[in-house]
Amino acid sequence: MSYNYKDIKLVLASASPRRRELIQLLGLPFECTVSEADESTCMKVPDEVVKEISRKKALWAYEHRGLGTNEVLIGADTVVAFENNILGKPASENDARTMLRMLQGNVHSVFTGVTLIWRPDNATGPNIISFAQQTDVTFSKVSDNEIEEYLQTLDYRDKAGSYGIQGPFGRHVQQIHGDYNNVVGFPVNAVYEALKKYCCD
């Protein structure tokens, strides 16, 4: 038994306003729910890290909220990776300064992991799949002055890698290779294709 795409109702286990905006491109009704999952991981490779944390977020929501008919629960997690470092959200302004000085003039990768949980049949346990998407981002050279100017906007807060591609630091992005929405935090195309492939066929 599987879903009909147009009948799906999405449940997003994320408080990110950027993910809330992007999920709308799927053209389906959705609601948001919190996830208080423990976000620690012993994984070291970025795509494994984001897959595991997205799974923890989705499973926490599944256990605490449950899942109704035609619902698909979505967990997502995003990190920035640069030369064997995994960069999450900055803990302070100085942390953000260090990250941005490291990333400017270089290519880094953004990984978003996604977990889908759905339960087409009440008789059996839930189906779970996780996947990760990578997008490479190239920054042009950014001077210390330009970084200080950006830090003053406070836009870096709550952003993996200390920048938002759609905000004032976006003017320094020379090019990307991959899905742009994945950098914002939600790989719309991959989620759309996965919903059609796994939940509907």
Place this chain on the structure above:
Amino acid sequence: MSYNYKDIKLVLASASPRRRELIQLLGLPFECTVSEADESTCMKVPDEVVKEISRKKALWAYEHRGLGTNEVLIGADTVVAFENNILGKPASENDARTMLRMLQGNVHSVFTGVTLIWRPDNATGPNIISFAQQTDVTFSKVSDNEIEEYLQTLDYRDKAGSYGIQGPFGRHVQQIHGDYNNVVGFPVNAVYEALKKYCCD
């Protein structure tokens, strides 16, 4: 004599609401002005086409509006190129259908041309530069049904290539290579770097 970046005032010769939004990432005051330039060209190569039309738009505005101290006039034009075809805005729903059926499942290129006009010294004529940026866009396979669904949203109207990457057709974009904002219609990073390089140094 040249400008100080922070003192620049931008004048955008475009009515596009998407360009108006993106120009804000430059962090400078700006105003918008119309351009009624003739948009015909005998150029055949996409980057030459968009450079020429952006120049015509900027020059029309320069001639009709003039240019004040510290002002930089910006003209821009975007086309989609696929297998030797240059696709502008669709003339009808059927035109849009044909374009989207052609582009789905394939890689195409988006070209935006930009012209900057500035006049640091009243004694001499204006400085003019034009450049073009290319971004490659990959669509996943899109069924005829999915195209019909999209056409019903009317989002294709007034969009080069018959889609807006930030709208409901965005879910079909698998990846891009280049500047995302260039696909939306305004290559923010290239304009930022050009303003610093040409108008300020």
